Amino acid sequence: MVVLEHDGESVRERKKRETRLALTRAATALVAERGFPAVTAERIALRAGVSPRTFFNYFATKEDALVGHDPQRVAQIVDALRRRPPSEPPLEALRAVLVELLPPSDVDPAELLDRLRVLRAEPQLLAYQALRFEDLERALARALSERRGIDPDNDPHAALLVACVMAAGRTAFMAWCGTDGREPLERILARQFDVLAAGLAATARSTT
Amino acid sequence: MVVLEHDGESVRERKKRETRLALTRAATALVAERGFPAVTAERIALRAGVSPRTFFNYFATKEDALVGHDPQRVAQIVDALRRRPPSEPPLEALRAVLVELLPPSDVDPAELLDRLRVLRAEPQLLAYQALRFEDLERALARALSERRGIDPDNDPHAALLVACVMAAGRTAFMAWCGTDGREPLERILARQFDVLAAGLAATARSTT
DNA sequence: CTACTTGTTGCAGTGACTGCAAGTTGCGTA
DNA sequence: TACGCAACTTGCAGTCACTGCAACAAGTAG
Numbered sequence: 001m002v003v004l005e006h007d008g009e010s011v012r013e014r015k016k017r018e019t020r021l022a023l024t025r026a027a028t029a030l031v032a033e034r035g036f037p038a039v040t041a042e043r044i045a046l047r048a049g050v051s052p053r054t055f056f057n058y059f060a061t062k063e064d065a066l067v068g069h070d071p072q073r074v075a076q077i078v079d080a081l082r083r084r085p086p087s088e089p090p091l092e093a094l095r096a097v098l099v100e101l102l103p104p105s106d107v108d109p110a111e112l113l114d115r116l117r118v119l120r121a122e123p124q125l126l127a128y129q130a131l132r133f134e135d136l137e138r139a140l141a142r143a144l145s146e147r148r149g150i151d152p153d154n155d156p157h158a159a160l161l162v163a164c165v166m167a168a169g170r171t172a173f174m175a176w177c178g179t180d181g182r183e184p185l186e187r188i189l190a191r192q193f194d195v196l197a198a199g200l201a202a203t204a205r206s207t208t
Numbered sequence: 209m210v211v212l213e214h215d216g217e218s219v220r221e222r223k224k225r226e227t228r229l230a231l232t233r234a235a236t237a238l239v240a241e242r243g244f245p246a247v248t249a250e251r252i253a254l255r256a257g258v259s260p261r262t263f264f265n266y267f268a269t270k271e272d273a274l275v276g277h278d279p280q281r282v283a284q285i286v287d288a289l290r291r292r293p294p295s296e297p298p299l300e301a302l303r304a305v306l307v308e309l310l311p312p313s314d315v316d317p318a319e320l321l322d323r324l325r326v327l328r329a330e331p332q333l334l335a336y337q338a339l340r341f342e343d344l345e346r347a348l349a350r351a352l353s354e355r356r357g358i359d360p361d362n363d364p365h366a367a368l369l370v371a372c373v374m375a376a377g378r379t380a381f382m383a384w385c386g387t388d389g390r391e392p393l394e395r396i397l398a399r400q401f402d403v404l405a406a407g408l409a410a411t412a413r414s415t416t
Numbered sequence: 417c418t419a420c421t422t423g424t425t426g427c428a429g430t431g432a433c434t435g436c437a438a439g440t441t442g443c444g445t446a
Numbered sequence: 447t448a449c450g451c452a453a454c455t456t457g458c459a460g461t462c463a464c465t466g467c468a469a470c471a472a473g474t475a476g
Contacts, residue, residue: 012442012453019454040431051456056433091408127339134334156383160375160400161408167371175364192368199407200299200369220422220473227423248462259425264464 020058022048027065028114036062036122063128066115069135077101078139082147090144090158094165095193102169103185116177137166168192228266230256235273236322244270244330271336274323277343285309286347290355298352298366302373303401310377311393324385345374376400 006017026047030039041062045055059065080101084093104112119125141162145152152158172189179188217225234255238247249270253263267273288309292301312320327333349370353360360366380397387396 010442015442016454041433042431053456053458054454057455060433062432123339123342126342127335130338130342131331131335134331134338154383154386156379156386156396156400157403159379159382160403163375163379164372164404164408167368167375171364171367171371174367175362178362188364192364195365195368196372196408200372200404218473223473224423249464250462261425261427262423265424268464270463 019048019050019054023050023055023058024065024068024115025111027062028111028118031066031118031122031125032114036066036118036124061128063125066118066125067129067132068115069132073101074136074139077136078143081140081143086147090147090161091165091197094140094144094162095197098165098169099186099189099193102189109181113177113181116173120174120177133166133170137162140165164196165193168196227256227258227262231258231263231266232273232276232323233319235270236319236326239274239326239330239333240322244274244326244332269336271333274326274333275337275340276323277340281309282344282347285344286351289348289351294355298355298369299373299405302348302352302370303405306373306377307394307397307401310397317389321385321389324381328382328385341374341378345370348373372404373401376404 006014009017023044027039027044030044030047039062041055042052044062044065045052048055055065077097080097081093084096088096119129141155141158142152144158144162145155148155148158150158169189169192172185172192175192176183176185176188231252235247235252238252238255247270249263250260252270252273253260256263263273285305288305289301292304296304327337349363349366350360352366352370353363356363356366358366377397377400380393380400383400384391384393384396
């Protein structure tokens with residue numbers, strides 16, 4: 001149970017962060033024990049030591065407590081993509097940006113693993129995570145189309161490329177979870193990008 | 209408003225099919241008018257001329273009335289994949305199966321387009337659709353891993369390949385919707401597969 | 417026409433989620 | 447240190463998604 005450092009924060013900020021963390025921990029533990037549908041928001045709140053109403057001050061949905069979203073993060077990644085040199089091939093630009101920024105740095109890896117394990121077992125949560133990934137996917141596709149000067153709403157090439165890249169991200173997270181975190185996420189992510197870059201046709205033929 | 213042929217069906221079967229169709233049509237129209245969150249299950253039922261309770265006899269969730277799932281379909285596609293010759297490269301096998309079986313044949317294309325347009329505008333529905341696609345994705349990844357004799361729960365290669373293939377499917381549907389159905393879905397789908405097969409790296413460099 | 421099966425409906429109940437109107441608590445200021 | 451503002455927590459009442467159950471209606475097979 002690692003508590004990451006956060007200096008220069010007020011008492012208020014610390015309390016909020018603690019409550020938020022307590023809620024996601026409670027949610028993760030309860031869902032691991034009983035399964036997502038059997039866990040009520042009320043129970044999560046009580047285990048975390050706050051009122052049921054407060055739960056919804058922190059998370060808009062039960063799913064949010066487990067998946068966790070961060071609009072800033074999307075903006076950060078898209079900005080990084082925009083700052084890449086225009087001459088760089090899109091796949092390389094995406095790779096550079098995502099390998100650096102996709103692995104969360106502000107979360108304890110052990111807890112992230114716990115949450116991923118729960119996620120993998122609960123279809124409902126997986127769908128919710130897909131929604132979050134799709135936010136990023138759309139934003140990236142838009143940025144990429146603009147970069148190439150094509151109408152973002154009708155650019156199947158960019159859409160496909162970005163979707164494949166996000167697939168690399170998703171599968172890397174899952175594979176990382178499969179190794180129980182023993183192999184660093186960055187390396188797995190890099191390997192998935194290698195597979196993509198080498199061309200799926202070629203890779204698919206080999207038996208690994 | 210095309211009503212497809214269905215012969216040899218009993219009165220019961222016809223009524224059920226009609227009610228189901230009325231419900232999805234009502235749902236599509238209402239959501240197009242007011243947006244998904246503003247539409248209640250009750251209103252959908254009333255517009256379709258059935259009681260609110262009956263709505264939930266047909267669909268487990270509000271989303272289902274718009275996205276529509278079909279477990280048989282997943283099984284059908286996976287079976288088709290299993291019947292492919294083992295020597296065939298995975299990407300080609302997937303392509304052959306999906307180009308033939310992914311475009312729905314039992315739905316009026318105009319209504320499908322309506323639903324896709326609504327889908328594209330509503331994040332919540334998009335997420336639900338992602339869940340449905342993920343069902344298929346998981347099943348295909350499993351079949352592919354088994355075919356190659358690898359543990360299905362830890363085969364990032366297969367997971368990535370299938371995810372990319374499903375991305376081709378998803379983006380093809382969206383691009384088809386973007387052309388208002390003027391270009392046949394099969395052709396767009398085939399083109400997305402061409403992009404995949406040619407290797408993303410190469411394609412991404414070109415400017416279309 | 418009768419017995420059986422299948423589908424519809426209303427009702428009551430649970431739980432997710434929201435807006436509102438109090439309280440509490442941290443924090444800058446006099 | 448006491449005051450007042452702003453932010454956070456809480457309870458309450460309400461809406462809506464969704465479910466199980468039991469009565470009822472309608473199609474079906476003999």
